[in-house]
Amino acid sequence: MVNLKIDRTNSDSEILRTLKSRQSLAGAEFPDADLSGIELYDSDLSGANLSGANLSGASLIGANLSGANLSGANLVEADLRGANLQGAILKSAALQNSCLCRADLRNANLSEADLNGSKLQVALYDSLTVWPSGFRYKSCGAVGPGALLSGAFLNTANLRFVDLSGANLLGAYLSGADLTGANLQGAGLSGANLRRAFLTGACLRDARLNGAELQEVDFRGADLTGASLDHVTSIEGADFTGVRGLGEAVRAMLCHRSSEELDSWNSYTRTTTRESLNCETV
Structure with a gap:
């Protein structure tokens, strides 16, 4: 003092x-x-x-x-x-x-x-x-719960452990953003650019990721219970190791993506998307 x-x-x-x-x-x-x-x-x-x-x-x-x-x-x-x-x-x-x-x-x-x-x-x-x-x-x-951030430019933003529950991030630019441990429950991320974003341990329960760009996203340990992943543009190099709540139907859908996407390495975790999804058991 x-x-x-x-x-x-x-x-x-x-x-x-x-x-x-x-x-x-x-x-x-x-x-x-x-x-x-x-x-x-x-x-x-x-x-x-x-x-x-x-x-x-x-x-x-x-x-x-x-x-x-x-x-x-x-x-x-x-x-x-x-x-x-x-x-x-x-x-x-x-x-x-x-x-x-x-x-x-x-x-x-x-x-x-x-x-x-x-x-x-x-x-x-x-x-x-x-x-x-x-x-x-x-x-x-x-940036916070319920924020209206449609189309926002949040590239490389430090959003570690931030509460974005229910936020509208439709078409937002989040490439390279650090969302480690963030709360994105119920968030709208359809059409968002999440290339090389860090979502390690993030809560994505009931989040809408339809049509999102997920190249090299780090999803390790994230909670994807009830998340929508329809028509994502690409999962090339995305790492889903240890994700929770990823239903078998969704996992099977992802495992039927192209070999080019599934066999790509995540440049950060050095794991292929196929390995992270354990596609061989599908």
């Missing part, structure tokens, strides 16, 4: 020198501080008290603000790309025209916050995230 207090009587240069002199500002006290336009790239401000602080135009790219108190803070036009805001309190915060792309908002409290003009593409949320009343968070580009 850092015993540090800064108020508006400090000059910007004094504040900047104080901040730069410390590697970690976890738990620091900054209530009502004027930190407008300050550079706090990749800083550790976890658990800090920034309630009522002026952070307009501040650069907080990659900052750790998990558990921080930002209630009533001025974050207008602040750059929060990739910031960790898990469990942060942003109640009544001014976030107009801020950039929250790829920020982690899981379990964050954004009640009564002003998000007008804010950018939330690929920001993460979950069932515990509290949004402002009436805010259409499912269609703002953020």
Whole structure:
């Protein structure tokens, strides 16, 4: 816990020198501080008290603000790309025209916050995230349960263990995305590009993968109970080792794909699709 207090009587240069002199500002006290336009790239401000602080135009790219108190803070036009805001309190915060792309908002409290003009593409949320009343968070580009991400570009995105249950990902571009352990139960993935995606241990129960591109997908240990795999464009190099819930009818259907697909290696796991499906027993 850092015993540090800064108020508006400090000059910007004094504040900047104080901040730069410390590697970690976890738990620091900054209530009502004027930190407008300050550079706090990749800083550790976890658990800090920034309630009522002026952070307009501040650069907080990659900052750790998990558990921080930002209630009533001025974050207008602040750059929060990739910031960790898990469990942060942003109640009544001014976030107009801020950039929250790829920020982690899981379990964050954004009640009564002003998000007008804010950018939330690929920001993460979950069932515990509290949004402002009436805010259409499912269609703002953020990633979470029930998100409307049809046709979204999520190539190579880090979505490990993210909750995407019931999400609409029809025709989404997820090539190379890391969805290890993700919850995709009931998600719509029809027509999605999942080439070389990692779905190791993911929950795909009742997911719709009809017409999806599954070349070199790593499905090892995934739960495919009730998943629809009709008319997938290709399973070339896909690894189904240890999948759960893959019905015999579905497995037989996959095992009757072309030899070119079934005998292709997964470049990561070094297993052929035929071997992973144990097609010889079909």
